Amino acid sequence: MAGKIYSKPIAFSIAATLAVLAGSIAMMAYPMLRAEMHPKVEGLAPLTALELAGRAIYQREGCVNCHTQTVRPLQSEVVRYKGNRAAEPSGRYSLAGEFAYDHPFLWGSKRTGPDLAFEGWLKSAAWHHAHFEDPQAVVPRSNMPAYAFLKAAAVDGDDIGAHMRTLRRLGVPYTDADLAGAAAALQGKTEMDAIVAYMLSLGKAVDRGGKGGLELDLEEKNPLAADTAAIAKGRQLFDAQGCGACHGDEAHGQEGVAPSLVDDEFLGEKGDLPDAAYFGMIKGGSDVKKQLGRPGLADGGMQPFGSELSDEDIWSIVAWLRNQKGHEAAEPPHEEAAEHGNR
Amino acid sequence: MNEYRYDHRTVQGFILSAIFWGVVGIVIGLLISVQMWLPAANFPPYLTFGRLRPVHTNGLAFGLGVGAIFGLSYWIVMRLCKRPLLFPRLARVQLWLFNAGIALAAISLMAGHTQSLEYAELEWPLDVAIVVLWVMFAVNVFGTVLKRREEQMYVSLWYVIATVIAVAVLYLVNNLALPVSLTKSYPVFAGVNSANVQWWYGHNAVGFVFTTPILAMFYYFLPKATGLPIWSHRLSIVAFWSLVFAYLWTGAHHLVYTPLPDWIQTLAIVFTLFLIAPSWGSVVNGYYTVGQDWSKMRSNYLTKFFILGITFYGLQTVQGPTQALRVVSQLIHFTDWVPGHVHMGTMGWVTMVITASVYYVIPKIYGTEIHSVKLANVHFWLVLVGQLLFSITMWITGIRQGWMWKATDAQGKLVYRNFVDTVAGNYPYWQTRTLAGIVFTVGMLFFVYNVLMTIRKGRALERQAAPAAPAASVTAA
Numbered sequence: 001m002a003g004k005i006y007s008k009p010i011a012f013s014i015a016a017t018l019a020v021l022a023g024s025i026a027m028m029a030y031p032m033l034r035a036e037m038h039p040k041v042e043g044l045a046p047l048t049a050l051e052l053a054g055r056a057i058y059q060r061e062g063c064v065n066c067h068t069q070t071v072r073p074l075q076s077e078v079v080r081y082k083g084n085r086a087a088e089p090s091g092r093y094s095l096a097g098e099f100a101y102d103h104p105f106l107w108g109s110k111r112t113g114p115d116l117a118f119e120g121w122l123k124s125a126a127w128h129h130a131h132f133e134d135p136q137a138v139v140p141r142s143n144m145p146a147y148a149f150l151k152a153a154a155v156d157g158d159d160i161g162a163h164m165r166t167l168r169r170l171g172v173p174y175t176d177a178d179l180a181g182a183a184a185a186l187q188g189k190t191e192m193d194a195i196v197a198y199m200l201s202l203g204k205a206v207d208r209g210g211k212g213g214l215e216l217d218l219e220e221k222n223p224l225a226a227d228t229a230a231i232a233k234g235r236q237l238f239d240a241q242g243c244g245a246c247h248g249d250e251a252h253g254q255e256g257v258a259p260s261l262v263d264d265e266f267l268g269e270k271g272d273l274p275d276a277a278y279f280g281m282i283k284g285g286s287d288v289k290k291q292l293g294r295p296g297l298a299d300g301g302m303q304p305f306g307s308e309l310s311d312e313d314i315w316s317i318v319a320w321l322r323n324q325k326g327h328e329a330a331e332p333p334h335e336e337a338a339e340h341g342n343r
Numbered sequence: 344m345n346e347y348r349y350d351h352r353t354v355q356g357f358i359l360s361a362i363f364w365g366v367v368g369i370v371i372g373l374l375i376s377v378q379m380w381l382p383a384a385n386f387p388p389y390l391t392f393g394r395l396r397p398v399h400t401n402g403l404a405f406g407l408g409v410g411a412i413f414g415l416s417y418w419i420v421m422r423l424c425k426r427p428l429l430f431p432r433l434a435r436v437q438l439w440l441f442n443a444g445i446a447l448a449a450i451s452l453m454a455g456h457t458q459s460l461e462y463a464e465l466e467w468p469l470d471v472a473i474v475v476l477w478v479m480f481a482v483n484v485f486g487t488v489l490k491r492r493e494e495q496m497y498v499s500l501w502y503v504i505a506t507v508i509a510v511a512v513l514y515l516v517n518n519l520a521l522p523v524s525l526t527k528s529y530p531v532f533a534g535v536n537s538a539n540v541q542w543w544y545g546h547n548a549v550g551f552v553f554t555t556p557i558l559a560m561f562y563y564f565l566p567k568a569t570g571l572p573i574w575s576h577r578l579s580i581v582a583f584w585s586l587v588f589a590y591l592w593t594g595a596h597h598l599v600y601t602p603l604p605d606w607i608q609t610l611a612i613v614f615t616l617f618l619i620a621p622s623w624g625s626v627v628n629g630y631y632t633v634g635q636d637w638s639k640m641r642s643n644y645l646t647k648f649f650i651l652g653i654t655f656y657g658l659q660t661v662q663g664p665t666q667a668l669r670v671v672s673q674l675i676h677f678t679d680w681v682p683g684h685v686h687m688g689t690m691g692w693v694t695m696v697i698t699a700s701v702y703y704v705i706p707k708i709y710g711t712e713i714h715s716v717k718l719a720n721v722h723f724w725l726v727l728v729g730q731l732l733f734s735i736t737m738w739i740t741g742i743r744q745g746w747m748w749k750a751t752d753a754q755g756k757l758v759y760r761n762f763v764d765t766v767a768g769n770y771p772y773w774q775t776r777t778l779a780g781i782v783f784t785v786g787m788l789f790f791v792y793n794v795l796m797t798i799r800k801g802r803a804l805e806r807q808a809a810p811a812a813p814a815a816s817v818t819a820a
Contacts (some may be wrong), residue, residue: 006496008487013504016587020509023591023614027607028516028543036604037536056527060455062393070678072600076749079757096602104460107538107601111677112379116764134380141767145378145385145392159524166523170531242761308756331741 046172047198049182050189052163053155054198057191058106061147064172066112069105069202070094085210085307094333096327098205101172107234115143117205124301127246128196130257136258139245150191152318158182210284216291222275224315225322234320237313253325258302263327267296278318284308351708352811353434355798357414358701360442360804362791364406371399373780380773389453398452403689404552405473406445411697412556413441413480416503418704419485419563423500424491428483437479444472446583456526460541462548463517467528470518477514482508498579502559505587508754509551517544524819535603540596546594553688555587557696558625561649564700566660568645570593574631582624589618596739608669615667622660629653644716648699648723655691655730659684674749679769680741683734690730690783698722698790706793709801718793725786730786732779740772 004014007112018242031037047055058064071081073093077082094117099105123131123290130137133151135144159181168174224230224278238244240250246258253260265271266287280288284303289296377384378392385391417434421427428434438604449467457464465473484507488500516642519529532540564577568574573579595603595611629649639646662684665671667727706713713719747765750758759765 006501007494009485009491009496009504012501013485013508016505017508017512018503019584020505020512020591022588022812023593024543025517027595027611028540031539031604031607032536033530037539038533039535059457059459060470061388062396062457062459064453064459065393065396070435070601072673073601074673074749075755076751076757079751079755080748080760094602096535096604099538099602102537103533103534104458104537104541105532107536107598109461109597109677110681112504112766139763141381141763143382143766143770145382145387147387149387162523163529166521166529170521170529170533190397245761261641266756280371298711317489 004204019058024125037200038097038100039095039097040100041095041205043207044098044100046101046167046174046178047159048199049157049164049178049185050155050194051201052198053160053186053189053191054194054196054201055106056160056163057150057195057196064106064108064111066108066144068108068111068115068116068279070107070115079308081115081308082122082210082303083118083122083208085208085304087209088208091206091208094203095206098203103167103170103172105252113142116202118198118208120200120202120204121208123199124237124246124258125196127202127301128246128255129192130200130254132192132195133288138254147195150195152192153191155186155189155191155194157186160186190297210307216273216276216280216288218276218280218292220276220279222279222315222318222322224312224319227319230316230319231322231323233313234316234318234323237309237317238320241308243317251321261321265291267294269294275318275322278321279311279314282314282317283311344505349427350417350431353428353431354414354418354704355521356435356438357410357417357441358704358794359408360445361407361414361697362701362794364402364410364445365787366791368402370403371395371785372615372793373777373784375591375776376773376780379741380409380519380770385756388455394453394455396660396778397457399500400462401452401464402445403471404548405448407697408552408660408693410445411701412506412552413544413631415560415697415700415704416480416484416506416556419499419559420487420503421561422486423493423497425489425493426487429486430483430492433479433482434587437476437483437763439478440472440479444469444476446473451526455525457592458518458530459522459526460517460530462546463514463523463541463544466526467518467520468525470514470520473514477507477511481511497563498573498583499559499563501563501583502555505583506551506555506559509547509555509587509591513544513547513551517541525759539603540608542597543591543594547590547598549688550590550674553693554590556800557656557693559715560696560700561625561629561653564645564696564703565629565649567698568649568703569633569636569639569643571632571635574628574635578624578628582628584620586618586621589614589621592621593618593667597670597673599667599669608640610736612667612669615664619660619664624659626653626657626660643704644719644723645699648695648702651723651727652692652695652699654697655687659688659692660689674745675741678744678748679737679772680745683741685736686730687734690726690733692727694787698726698775698787701790701794706801709798709804711797711801714793714796714800718789722786722789725789726783729781729783729786732776732782733776736775736779738771740769743772744769 002114005015057153071077071083071093078092108156125137131139132147133145134148135142161179164174206237246254247261248254251261259265264272266271266277273292277292280291281302282302286302374384375392417428448469451466451469453540456466458466484503520530522528530537562573568575592614593611596615597606599608634649641649654800666675666684701720702713744765747759747768752758
């Protein structure tokens, strides 16, 4: 009788073990043997020494407790994380093959802060430095803790070499040169440099940079210049697109994050450029700097908005910025530094 | 006729240790709940949310949960086998190692030593210690069961045995890693595969730490406390085997809409829906058991702990499968809904049953009564109100958050483009959660006080009864 098993502990334990193993084999062990669990996208490269050091810091600080790293194939999520700028439709959300070297995966289970899977395409190094140091100065209502102490800690290059050696034994293709160069690559770097480098590496295995090749005519005039309705709309769009998060609520810029858009400089040099240059930078992002003949900041991280805003929208924003600049010239800037930011 | 001795002191040692780590874990829970709405309450580097959250989860799952499981399982095993533990000294060593392990775990997590795997954060030297602890537990459970003096194994023993086996398999596989140093290792699994292994582990850590051993307590202590036999032995058989079989298939429901292959997600969702049946098998059995005499709810103060506990288990096991559905997952996954769900299980089901079992066991050790039934009732109502306020608040804010993330206008543009809008709107809810946590904590402090006063009373009785025989505390009750 089957009832006998409840007086035979060994037989009972074997039966219980088999019950537990059935699902474990079907759902955990068997999938592991299938190629679909070990995909690799073409552009995938192992993290550099500095990025890997940053990943170890990301783990140490428990960032995974508040940030996810997987953009789900949902329309609202694709739009939020700018996956819609991807060169291939499949790149709009996170792909299994992007994580082949992630020991372990860091997808997380709670999104208290935003997802970071595509972070490498979304923000500049300067933004991250300022944000890690004092998150509320950049995003006023954020609940993120400050990580200013990372600036004071040096990264241990020999240690990261050992990390890379361990990962190589697990199948991550680090070369001898990678291992030998780790210490030198980390010379003089702080933990802050490392975690920012890691942020900028995220999502980079797939091209999500937006459509390049913007044709720019610097002679083109703003069709909406001095149009009051367009100026009001431009102001709205500036707020709605979150431009203030980097450039300040009133476009005065934020030191160390992003420049003022209403002063006499453009891309780090004295002397303003015509409206069409503003139009190009908003539409195409930092890539357009080359066409403007000004290098700007090395870390320039302006995102392209061409896939989200119509040309008319962009001209409206430029009209508002020009109008704003006119006001600035008429009256000196007042105390609103504490008010800037993302709201 | 009972000449053999039960080792009460080890059982009590585990219970007191569990209570100690429980208080630590709950206090840290309060701190991190404040950090959610007050970033200035972070004190980098050691006391930030990112480092403390695993201290909270590990402290309560392994400190309170596993500590109580060790102690109460030993109590159950000894009685159902009608003999003392086969290796009482080993159990004593296990108690000390357990406390040293949890203390080191807390310190190492605050120092940032973590594998970044949820509920498997601890680095490899502590993993080795945990394996040693578990082997000690297994040796004593199996040894005692093999040498038992009662032919039939009661349902609680089945659940204890299943716990020992399943946790061993889960823990060993998910923690496979290659060390870099004493404090850092890289797990052998990568990417999608690593995610699948982790959630096979993560979900079943819930299944075999927060479910099966707690059911063992429920099936043992509910009849003991009420004097009512379990309603259906056959139902408990069906529920046991289907639960133990189905649980292991369901972990991938934590990975809905991730890059994990669809077939694994779908199969996991299907088994998750099936899991309602065995879960409710125990719920029905619990209700019908007390249904033999509902007046026990009034006349026996422990009955309501067990009934409310199994009620939250029942709600939990319907809510969980609902969350696994793709259409629900896309709204509430990654939001505060999930901590709301988890805390209904931990604060409503696990803690209710553990505290009721402790209320039953501690007076029995000393052959006395609980210090105060009135205080136990105050404890009950406070933890009930605290837990409900916590969970309901988190469900509301979770839905709200998920909806704000998804909200788009007619052109397909996001209504709440700035992510921080979806964060800042949570602050009032997160503040309410802290308040709920305080209510719950006060309730738990009533419990701790009541237990300690009972022990004090028991010791005084012992001294009066047998001043010349200090070994009285280990003789059978």
